[in-house]
Amino acid sequence: MRNVGIISVGYTPVFVSKRKDVNIPEMINEAVDAAFRNANLTPDDIDAITFGNMQTFEGVNLPHLWATEYCKALDKPYIRISTGGTTGMSTLQAAYYHVASGMHDVVMAVTWEKQSEGDSQVGLSGIVMPEAMTMVQHGMDLFGGKGMGFGGGGSTGAAAYQAMSYLHHSGASPEHIDKMASLERSNAALNPYAHLRKKTTVEDVQATPFIAWPLRFGHTCPTSDGATVAILASEDKVEKIADAVAWINGVACCTTDPATGNFIEGQITDPAEQEGAKIAAAKAYAMAGIKDPKKEIDMAELYNGFAHQSLMWLEKLGLCDEGQAHVMLDRGALNIDGELPTNASGGVFSTNAIGASAMNRPTECALQIMRKIEGGHQIPKKIKNAVSHGWGGMFQYVTVTVLGDEPRHG
């Protein structure tokens, strides 16, 4: 199989709650140009473009068509990917397969969201709109809590159930969620491309009100405007046109079922079980030749719409034993200078332009490996292998990408 590497990353200059100064494609274009600028590449170097976002968040159908010129995509092969929260990494993996297949040599992946153009609460509830209506027709008390089947969890939705189930099975306490939140927000404060950039103490987190026990406001992600672009190249092209590279050594994805949203046909799995993450991680590690992720993985970028998820994913992705994540947190192992720096970027929990959220995980890993991190969150130790993770759908999609400082051998 052809080896493929990330040779450039471009972000919009900022990720904020409202970009009032530009329209959608103008914002996307900022990240596209940054990706070219950062690696001294031009549109002529690009063979094909993959593009991803969640279109109901802006209400524009197939927005890649409107954005063609702004993605410098005119006259080029072009494809649009969308898989919910995992969209960003699915779009990166699509670019990976464009190269790994031998069809193309240099491919650009464009991911973004401009959530201020719509109402993300509505966009998310829109996932189960017809099913929820069916339940209501059958007497479900949608928010009142009477009867069977109402969602629960307030604006956190089923994430609160997931958090409680996770705490119960892992032995972690709600205070560990506060602690993880404070760690990631403090990391974000060092990251110029993070949205919420205020150094945050555990006390600051604990001062925020509960939405649905055990989750507080301080445990939830923002909604952001921003775009992220990555340029991928085949091994032979890397030698010719790149000054730095992070290799994509393992890619995998898995879907379970709409675990928390299939109201009308039976919810089948524990939202904290996440079997799909174990399946996808095992595949990605095997592809990357990683035998013992606990030992071989040097950093993790995990998709965490809610702060408890960072701890949960560490366990699901085999980076520690079940129930050990909070122990690692307590001994500082997850800090930027720890054994397994986790979400040094601040995570989705601090920056959430949703279509780009699962892309910012591997791009953060790539920049850490290339040692091209802007701001103060460069991981001091050398990164040989990094794992990035995306999560979405109705809790059912998982994508995993393993990156390395050297290409796969054999």
Add this chain to the structure above:
Amino acid sequence: MRKIAIVAQAQIMSGSIGVPRERMLFDLVKGLYDNVGITRHDIGTFVLCSNDFEVGHTIANVFEDTPVGAYMKDETHVEADGMWAASYAAMRLMSGNYDTALVVGNSAGATTFRPYLVMDYQLNPTYDRQMGLLNELSTAALQAKAYLDKYGASEDDLNEIAARLLRNAAMNPNAVQSKAGATAGDVLASEYLYEPLRQLQCYPRTDGACAMILASEERAKELTDKPVWIKGMGNSVESYYLGERDLASSRSTKMAAERAFKMAGLSDPAKQVDVAEVGAKFAHQEPILTEAIGLFAEGSAAKVAQSGAADIGGPMPVCPSGGGIGAYCFSAAGLVRIADCVRQLQGLAGDAQVSGAKTAVAHGQDGFCAQHNAVMVLSTEEG
């Protein structure tokens, strides 16, 4: 590069499907597995194709995974015409990471959503959507007019094309708009929408789905004795802005076809292609697309229409299925064009069979006036 073949296809289309989308998908895909003699566990990667604005909820594929057998499996989702899903699935196989793929596209444009409204959502919301001038039909009419004016073709030529497609559709069990023995007069008798566009020159609202199994060389030969090889793939996009495009021709289709034929090693498509299935949504798009693909001379619509060159028995049969005039299943449309080519190349096209068809070309599109086009070259010959 690794050889990839299509093992089998299944499609269902209707003017009113009447069953839940998930159930439609389960029945279609289960039938396909049984037909090929495999189970969901034989599929390495699932590539789905649907659109939030068509299914009417966020994350279109959320409830599509389990009905196609993807539970606890490797699944991803293309949100564009089905042609892109098929080519992406082929790339996933070509990488060597997988040996089998299931591609499924679905859309319920007759029952659930309104196709012309969903096209409105493609308009630039900061200008075109505010102006309210451009829509699926007015843009199509401008494209038709541009072609007629540039090449001196007549509205009667467009009616002849539509009539031929309606006749072909009458032989396709999946067609939702058809008329045995249709004539140009029948099309002429249908209402003007935007001149020169008439009702019977347009695609009908369609519910349906299409599924196909792709496999690597080794697996394909194990699963079928009639593999259809994907010999070439290409796609290209042009400007969103109609005012900056030559609407009488399709630059992006031309580039897509050149890429696909180069990969397939075809030097003279007009001679080497036995049958074409193009994703024309309107009668006038057929000449624009087939000329761009290189099957006919530029501006030859009149000659082709009047000579019957594109008839099933003619020298260059186009859309023996009835094409987009017979049924146009939005997100699945391009996938259906591939599936119809597979039916031809596997000799399963019934009365519409093009005898001795060995090489076929399929086309799919997205956008206003076919802004984004993809072409796939298929053959019975492994080569």
Add this chain to the structure above:
Amino acid sequence: MTFEMGEETRQVPGMWDVSTYEYIINGGGMKLLVDAMKEKKIRGIKCHQCGTVYVPGPTFCRKCFIDIDDVVDVKDTGVVMSYCVEMADVRGNPIEDFRLAAMIKLDGADTWVTGTITGIDWKDAKIGMKVKTLWVDEPVGSLSDIDRFEPL
């Protein structure tokens, strides 16, 4: 970083006319369930191959990928698999009366339902605790025929 955002530009409106859509939904499992609830029973569909019991019942088993149609009753007692305590509404505004909301696995079912638990201080709630259904006095064949759940 010294990036200055440009001047604010105006907004123009758009709409996704969701109300123009007509969805076709599988009503079988729901009808089966609410009809049973009229008799204070809870009814689902069992996969005859893997034995999974779904409430409400789908038309096919997502694990075995086969049609399923074995109608089974499950008990109206169950186990709390997870829970949360709603302290704010969906828009995040704090609420006075906290609500103990739980995911409950009914005895005999493999899937979970959600409901409100009363009769216990939320601080005493536990995953794994047994609960029973409290039915309304006069069920009409609606999901609201189950009023709430209470510790057993």
Add this chain to the structure above:
Amino acid sequence: MSAQQERIVANVVVPLDFPYNYRVGPYIERYIKGLGEKKILGVKCPGDASVIVPPRKICGKCNAEMSEWVEVGPEGTIENYTIGHVNLNLGLVEKADTEYVLALIKLDGATSLIPAVVKGVAPTDVEKGMKVKAVFKDPAEDSLADLSHFELAG
């Protein structure tokens, strides 16, 4: 699947719509302000010198950023047109009360064409190449609608 379940299909309608608000960005913002002064503004590409209306940031052919503003029109030429017999209302076709002319117009000084309604000419008389002139709303509304339509020039 059993007949019992097959018969039961729920047709569901969701009684609400999802609203959005789009930032127009600096190019359309300035274009709208120009319309208020009865000026039609385009931008010129530094690469191929094409003049694009309505204005936008990127020329796709040259992948160049366009920042030179030029005034075009208000006169122009009909390059392509269609006669509308229907209107689309939320995606449904409705017969138009009267037939109307929708044209692609090349404004004097512009390279690109803009779509617009042409009034004051019978649909049967409209022809390619006709000279037309922009008609502005008076008083201006400070919106895209300030470029109301076109009518025959002179």
